[in-house]
Amino acid sequence: MKNVLVTGGAGFIGSNFVRSILQHEPGVHIINLDALTYAGSLENLQDLPSPEQHTFVQGDICDRRLVDKLLRQYEIDTIVHFAAETHVDRSIVDPGAFIQTNVVGTFTLLEAARSAWVVEKPLPLDQVRFHHVSTDEVFGTLAPGDPSFNENTPYAPRSPYAASKASSDHLVRSYFTTFGLPITISNCSNNYGPNQFPEKLIPLMVLHARDGKPLPVYGDGQQVRDWLYVQDHCDAIRLVIQKGRVGETYAVGGDNQPPNLEIVHTICRIMDQLQPNSPYFPHEQLIQFVTDRPGHDRRYSIDISKIQTELGWQPQRSLETGLRETVQWYLEHPDWITAVSQQPDYQSWIQRNYSNREGGVK
Ligand code: NAD
Ligand code: DAU
Numbered sequence: 550m551k552n553v554l555v556t557g558g559a560g561f562i563g564s565n566f567v568r569s570i571l572q573h574e575p576g577v578h579i580i581n582l583d584a585l586t587y588a589g590s591l592e593n594l595q596d597l598p599s600p601e602q603h604t605f606v607q608g609d610i611c612d613r614r615l616v617d618k619l620l621r622q623y624e625i626d627t628i629v630h631f632a633a634e635t636h637v638d639r640s641i642v643d644p645g646a647f648i649q650t651n652v653v654g655t656f657t658l659l660e661a662a663r664s665a666w667v668v669e670k671p672l673p674l675d676q677v678r679f680h681h682v683s684t685d686e687v688f689g690t691l692a693p694g695d696p697s698f699n700e701n702t703p704y705a706p707r708s709p710y711a712a713s714k715a716s717s718d719h720l721v722r723s724y725f726t727t728f729g730l731p732i733t734i735s736n737c738s739n740n741y742g743p744n745q746f747p748e749k750l751i752p753l754m755v756l757h758a759r760d761g762k763p764l765p766v767y768g769d770g771q772q773v774r775d776w777l778y779v780q781d782h783c784d785a786i787r788l789v790i791q792k793g794r795v796g797e798t799y800a801v802g803g804d805n806q807p808p809n810l811e812i813v814h815t816i817c818r819i820m821d822q823l824q825p826n827s828p829y830f831p832h833e834q835l836i837q838f839v840t841d842r843p844g845h846d847r848r849y850s851i852d853i854s855k856i857q858t859e860l861g862w863q864p865q866r867s868l869e870t871g872l873r874e875t876v877q878w879y880l881e882h883p884d885w886i887t888a889v890s891q892q893p894d895y896q897s898w899i900q901r902n903y904s905n906r907e908g909g910v911k
Contacts, residue, residue, distance in 0.1 A: 550678075550790065552578050554625045556610050556658065557632030559583035561745040562682070562779055564593035566629065569783040571598045578602050580623050582616070583632065584609045587894040592885055593744045610654035616661040626672060627790060628662055628679045630655065633714070636748055637686070638902050640710035641843055651713035652720070655681070659724045667728050679732045680790050681721040685775070685802065686711035687736060690846035697852040698736075700798045707844050722796075731795045735786055738802035738851050741871065742779035743878040747890055748898060751872070754813055755879045756886060758820045761829040765903055768841030770810030773848040777803035778871035781864040788860045799860070802851025805868045810836075815869070819876045840906035 553570065557563040558581035570577055583589045585607055597603055604623075608615045610632045619625065632654060634640065634647045659679070666677045688698040689705030704719075706712040724730040741751045754764050785801045793799060807815075817832035829835060856862045866874075879886065889895065 550574060550577055550627045552580065552623050552625050553627045553629060554580045554582060554619060554623070556582050556628070556630045557589070559585055559589035559591060559593055560631060562740055562782060563631035564744055565742065565779045566631065566783045566786060567594065567603060568597060569780065569787065571602055573787065575599070578623070579604070580619055580625065581605045582608055582610065582619060587892065588635065588746045590889055592888045611649060611657050613657050613661060616658060617664070620661055620665040624671070626677050628658060629682065629786065629790065630658060630680065631682045634710065637708050637710045638842060639898070640708055640713070642901065644709035647709050647713040652716045655717035656720055659720060659730065663724060663728050663730055667730055674729065674731055677731055678790055679721070679730055680786065681718065681732060681734045682786065683718050683734055683736045684711070684714050685736050685738045685800070685849050685851055686846065687715040687718055691848040691850060693848065697850040698800060699852040700800050700855055707846060725796045733789050733793045733795065734798040735789055736798060736800050737782050737785070738775035738777055738849055740777055740779045740782050742875050747886070748895070750809065750812065751816065751875060752879060754816045755820070755876050756890065758817060758829065758832045758835060759880065761835065763837040764813055764835045765837055765839040765906065766810055766813055767839060768845060770813070770838065771808045772845060773806045773808050773850070775802040775804070775806055775849050775851050776812070776868055777801065777864060778866040781866060785856060785862050788862050789856070792860050799856045800851050800853060801856060802853050803864050803868065804853060806848070806850050807868065815872055816876060819873050823876065823880060837908050839903065839908045
């Protein structure tokens, strides 16, 4: 890993990954290609360690000429592909962008990498890598008592977002089998931590609790997710790139499965402790059950034994510690919150997603 193209590096996980590479891999140069959609922000890239090792390029992964140019100009040997449309609720309202970025964008990157690395071959193939960052949502939903998802679980995506990510996974794998492009894939569960765009459950609840707005819990709140602190995910990706076997998939997760309602209660408890003088104390009075997400996956759970035994990875932060640090981070970064949440797209999304749900957020 010398010259790394990170796609989507101004988003939540991508920006945490950029930070982690700059901290842990001295000498690596990062080219960060990001379109700066509503979900990406240069605010996420403030105060980077070793900023001279980081070059930001605003552009679209679907732009083949741009990707071709970057691969050659910077002699890229590693692509770490985060860029995507990522919010399930938006994929239900407006799926087109998900197909464009997640499917066509991934295809564009694969074609560019095939041409630069497999056809032209400036480097031996064992010195290049295309790592695709994917999700556990490609596996569908679990009933109570079903075994956890693992690398062999059949694909059964149920939302347009999940289906677009499943398509991209299949494309990535096909470029390994057919063209010998050296790829790895990680399928990870729900991430949380600093810099997550506040349309997702945890930052949304923290911001609403801070501001005394309703905390909208979909359906009965008994849906189960597996939560992983973002830095643990970044560590897993670095390990897979450096030590993972080419052509392989690694399932990554936090090894915990709380129902959503429990997560929301925990956030309220942490807010009570951190802001005992808030006019909204106790914060759980703000919880409001609202109309469920269509096709809502009921339960995710990840079997992490492959990455544990092969690569020696396991999550370092407990959910309780990670959640406390996360709530604290949002409360200590009001300028970041203002910058990302005052953009018109965010306000109109909140209106669009919640105003028609029974009990919705005003
Ligand atoms: P995010 O929505 O916070 O950020 C996505 C980034 O991609 C943004 O910076 C955006 O500007 C950029 N982007 C979007 N379309 C682009 C395009 N056409 N060209 C260039 N850049 C573009 O996403 P995230 O939550 O950080 O997720 C990153 C990746 O990890 C995604 O591939 C997602 O599927 C995967 N993933 C996310 C989670 C999670 O819990 N957030 C869990 C597992 C896997
Ligand atoms: O599992 C990995 C996936 O996790 C990633 O691939 C996605 O990119 C990421 O967005 C996330 O998807 P989810 O749909 O699980 O995340 P979200 O934060 O949107 O929702 C988490 C759970 O909380 C889910 O069961 C829906 C519920 N929820 C969400 C919101 C926004 C609510 O109850 N109320 C809400 O307002």
